Amino acid sequence: MATSLAVIGLVGRLVVLFALLMTVPLAFALSAHDPAENAFLIAIGVTFGAGALLSVATSRYKRELQPRDGFILVALTWLVLPAFAALPLLLAIPGLSVTDAYFEAMSGFTATGATVLTGLDDLPLSINVWRCFLMWVGGLGIIVLAVAILPLLGVGGAQLFKAEMAGPMKDAKLTPRIAETARGLWVVYFSFSLLCFFAYHWAGMSWEDAFMHMCTTMGLGGFSSHDASFGHWNSPLIEAVAVFFMMLAGVSVAMYFVAWRQRSLRVLWRNVEARAFVVAIVGAIALISVYVWYFGAYDTYAEALRHTMFHVVSVGTTTGYAAQDYGQWPLFASLLMILLGCFATCAGSTGGGIKMVRMLLLLKQSSHELVRIVHPNVVNPVVMGGQVVSPRVLQNVIAYMMMYGATLVGLTMLLLFSDLDVVTAFTAVIACVNNIGPGLGEVGPAVNYGSLNDFQTWVCTFGMLLGRLELLSLLVLFTPQFWRR
């Protein structure tokens, strides 16, 4: 009992931190005097009050966090914070249901980019800022942020960190102290964001749009302040800037941190995963651009290349911006892009999906298995970056893949059960679990998730959360062993 109360206390503090983050859109609201002023004031009040209450009420219960507490804390945080995040949306957008508001907040917080809202251009500025800002915070992770700036989590911080950061090999500490690592990650993230912000403005966005799209680009989320998304500008320059920064964000933030510490870019080039990421994206661009052009979606190859490049990078990095209705492309092209989004981004980036490193490990493991059949005496453990990958990690990856597959099938069946067509159901699940955003069919880039009924929306919401916490961190809560003393 004391344990769970201590965890709840921590959640309370995170909620307080979250209330502070809400002052960012509030500032926009105040400066623009837009209609969402009151909504944010109320939301901040409620959030701050609830957080303070929770932490004060449980302040007597303090103890070092156990590994299992970490999982509870992360799961609770990621369930509770979107609820508070949904408050301003509920208050400011008339007629928005609780389900849709929670979905929208979860989509932002997990940097998915699936939306139920239409008429984005008419929403108050501060609401759009909030949706986008959520992505920026959620992209790298709020607990990483908390570890970085608050001396709040003590020794157990490393555990939490692991539960929230993406990727199979999380034990390699970058610095002796976890807080320093977290701070380093945020400094890198913040610096790139600043660059991205100015680059967007330079390329022709207004300051507000530049800020919002910076948030959703760096978080690899994909929200936009316009219904037409990047089609609003139809500018090759802006798209080029977006492509550059999405690629940048698709590589592990930790790698940049290491490269910066060693003052050497060789770290990045020598990183197998980053290289595979770039190769996969570039390969897909080459293939799809020719395919789309051949089937006559565009008149010239240059045009086909421009649009393919933007969309392959956007969907492949799990961002999900759309400038064109790629749902109209041949199914092979659009489906390939979405499948690319399942694994292309690197572990430790803000992207979703299986992560490239898991894919590489699996590929190596499988090809090595084939070699073992031919040469029974061979010793060929999976080697990554000059080190033998322990069987423990490989088992974890294989288990992850099993659960990943089961999740996709299970959630798709649920959506089919609720009478959705198969393309919509399948791509919606893939787009949510991999935190991409738009799928195909009824949830394609030209339409959105608003057409889903409540049940379907909740399934998608759950899918996003599962994907962002990489299944295991969340599914472990559903095992009896976890709760048994």
Added chain:
Amino acid sequence: MKILILGAGRVGESVAESLVSEQNDITVIDIHPERLAALQDRLDLRGVVGNGIQPSVLREAGADDADMLIACAPLDETNLVACKVAHDVFHIQTRIARVRSPEFGDGTPLMGKEGFAVDEVICPEESLTTYIRKLIQYPEALQVLEFSQGLVSLIAVRAVDGGPMVHHVISDLPQLVPGLPMRIVAIYRRDAMGVDRRVICNGSTRIELGDELFVLAANQHIRPVLDSLHKRSEPVRRVMIAGGGRVGLRLARHIARECNVKIVEADLQRCEYLTTQLPSQALVLRGDSTDEDLLEHEGVQETDLFLALTSDDEDNIMSCLLAKRMGAQRVLALINRRAYADLVQGQGTQIDIAVSPSQTIIGELLAHVRRGDVAAVYSLRRGDAEALEAVARGDEKSSKVVGRRIDEIELPAGAQIGAIVREGPGADLKPAKEVIIPHHDTVIRSGDHVIVFVPRKRMVRQVEKVFQVSATFF
């Protein structure tokens, strides 16, 4: 010369052995008294028991007036520190260290006077690897040794049916293979008793089947020289390495991209380490290199080259014999004990090439020990013969070689001048080097690098004396 040798291991022992006969005062330092005792019994040297990085031990060994320290203890750190102490405390002129780690290369500031003060880094594994790589590059050769930064090579090759020069006398060669400058400096032929004898090598000597020939030629002519004496072998594609030790690993790393490499190692942990160090094309197999089932399953019958590189002589010999019997094209064994090497190599035995690890590095060391201007030395035929690259200095008055025709130079019987590397003004005024295969009337100039084959080790001093500049030079 007074020489201190640190470490009486395999390398230290063979270094001591080859230096002791050259009238040097040798003291060996080691922490194991029994090793020193064995060495003292066998060779005329002094042993000092102790840790060679301690100044007191070095002093006891006579470091105060020593001319050279050769540190070849098993650990890199011992050797590095010993050199530092030798330099800072005893001001020993020349300090040579055996360093295995590739991160302490020659010429880095770390090795300079302010650092570990090592004049020369020797690495037996590296020398062996270079040696074996040459054999992969030239599958017909028994040995290929480079002089003058690779301009000239000494090639050992066995005459085999199919080479146009076989069964002909040496004076016919210019007609048989026109335009191929080369010089046969020695021929060894196995007599009825099974002992290799050196055959007098002049214009009327006939090259017989199975002769082991030593030929000097410019580097770009290695290929045609081999073709003239040996039918062309298939290029080496499939290599099997028994033993994933330091040599095996280094070699595999170098050749993994051009050859199909299989490496057999018994220790599982070592196997895993190998996989992390090698490109993924190389196949690491766990097992015993003398296990015929394993060898058969992994296709030893198809391999072009089987290399036994474990640290165990007997294992190497047995696995080579096995591989050869099972159909490997060529087999090479690493053999430390000289008696074994003599036993197994040569015509009639199954092992094509026996390599002695210690012999491969002696050359590097000898170049430092020798007086006069000796740029490179190679020990051949397990230490019996030597090839050396001497620099002719001085003028006609002070030198016994400069300004003289080859046939005027008084070399001991059997010693042959096989090639000359001369610096001449090149095309765009860069000092280009020219390789001359000399005739009896070629005149040697000052600054020439003269490559001499010396058939008996005891003749080396005489050859060196010939090249020394007499006192009037100064």
